[in-house]
Amino acid sequence: MRKINIAVVGPADSVALIKEVGKEYAQQVEFTTLTYTKPTEVPHLMEKMPISPDAWLFSGQVPYYYALDKQLTTKPLFYIPHTGSSLYRVLLQISCIEKLDFDSISFDLLSRSEIEDTFADIPLQVKNIYVKEFDNIISAEDLVTYHYKLWKDGKTKAAVTTLQSAYAELKKKNMPVFRIWPLRDNIRTTLNLAIQTVKAAAFKESQIAVQYIAIDDYSTVVREARSSYEVRRLEATLYTILINYTEMVKGSINVHGHGQYSIYSTRGAIEKITDYFTVMPIKEDLIKALSVPVSGGIGFGMTAHAAEENAYKAMGFARHNGKGNWMVVSDDGTVSGPLSSPSYLQYSLRMDDVECQQLANQLGVSGTTINRLLASLNKMDIEAVDAEELATHLSMTTRSARRLLSALVDHNLAVVSRQEALHKGRPRNLYRLLLDSLSK
Structure with a gap:
């Protein structure tokens, strides 16, 4: 059976650690490595990739966001999470090796709740915790500016960052800074998830x-x-x-x-x-x-x-x-x-949602019709939908569409917004569907 190919992307030291742990999976996985100095290089590295891997594994969230933003691949993307447990090694380094106190520290990427929970578990009290949370693209320069300003203003005594390039720049400025590394256990967990995802996709294909x-x-x-x-x-x-x-x-x-x-x-x-x-x-x-x-x-x-x-x-x-x-x-x-x-x-075709099934029963239609209606809402002009247009979207007769619209009005899920005169016959009713009520 062909081995799974996983492209590992990150700074050189993180990639080396991931490859080391990856030796445990040598029988089923082969790794292609891409290293960068700054995460802004990620899209370019991906574009230059000579082959299409089965999955992409990033050393952290920052390079992952750069890849996600450009949408360069349809293959699954994964990143090594820096969870609260990743903090323990840094805290050990700060207290036992560097012998610094925890009076005031700035962090990035990790959430405030994760950090506070970690300190509570030790237990350890810190006067001031500054956290730079983000869930999208952020540059090393932004993180450097954030941590360095707090330190220069006397608000912090050290910084803890997840980004290698930010860590290197802060070290150049002679600021006390520590870096959160991927944990081996987190690497194994993510590799297992990536492998199972690729296998499931191959099975489905x-x-x-x-x-x-x-x-x-x-x-x-x-x-x-x-x-x-x-x-x-x-x-x-x-x-x-x-x-x-x-x-x-x-x-x-x-x-x-x-x-x-x-x-x-x-x-x-x-x-x-x-x-x-x-x-x-x-x-x-x-x-x-x-x-x-x-x-x-x-x-x-x-x-x-x-x-x-x-x-x-x-x-x-x-x-x-x-x-x-x-x-x-x-x-x-x-x-x-x-x-x-x-x-x-x-x-x-299935009706797994209880509320949708109840709605189908109230309106006297099938669950499939309700699913089609909900799926087509964003395609219809909600200010002026008539029976013929609804019939086209839901693949039903105009007569059935009229009955459905009438039932929607009776259950306060639609209102007649206006009438439009035709050349012949009675004017047609135009309905406004109440999206909030229908999609609840």
Whole structure:
């Protein structure tokens, strides 16, 4: 079995420590190391990386935030946490080795509650604790300025920092400064988490994927065709497109006749080709090459049977949305689609939330309809949604949408905001959905 590749990013000394602990995982992990002087170098180092690792491991939160900000990878990111227990080694160094008192100290990254809990556990009282908390990008210069000013103003006697570059700069200024290092136990915990995450992702990628593809209204196509040759040419054109698509997903294709096909591949291949279940790359080709619409349902599962069941469900949703649509049903009950459509939604078939189930019961609709409604709220103009627009978003008839809107009004979850005159017939009602009430 291939070893997991983890890219370790941090200052040289921290990376060396992580690699040392990493020797315990030599049979299943290989490490690629990237070292920096300042965390601002992290995005550049990641861009220069010749291979794509299975996961990224950062020596602390600061380099992790720089990586997260640039969104340079879809692979999982992890960092070694500096928890309250990381303080004990520093406090031992301050009291026993440097023999300094704890009268006033400035800290960064760690939360005030973690620091106060650590001192309470020792137990040890400190007059003044200054804490620079942050949960986003911060520079070494900012930390140096923070700690140095407090010391120069006589408010602190020492600083404790998590950033190596800040530690080095404060040392140059002859300020008493101590650095929090990653603990070996924290390194092991994070490595175990990274390994399990990568294994879980690989396991998920290897799930069986089944796709059902069918010409919509095939019987009508046959009936209206000028000859059987015309139908065969149509099927041959579709089959050519599907053969190319099957090659793209590294799968196998079966022909069932009557304009129906199935393709077997893996979840990982489908994720890549559909940009994580948002687009269908051959949809435009089908529209251009064929005079009839083609629908598809994609299903995933740990067994062929489960994947086929989900593919059938997905095809049902695709047909429910109209003609020429493609839908996805995952093993966890998540529905995505229609792919390559402005009305794309992602929602769950399952109703795990008790309040949502109660809402579905009150309105007299299915839990799936409630999930679709909640998922589509941010796509609708809440100042002026009518029955037809709601029907489009929820893949239901206009009549059903009117009933749902009426039920929402009855339960104070929507109000008629205004009426809009039409050229013919009665004016249509425009509704404002009360988002806060619906999303509670």
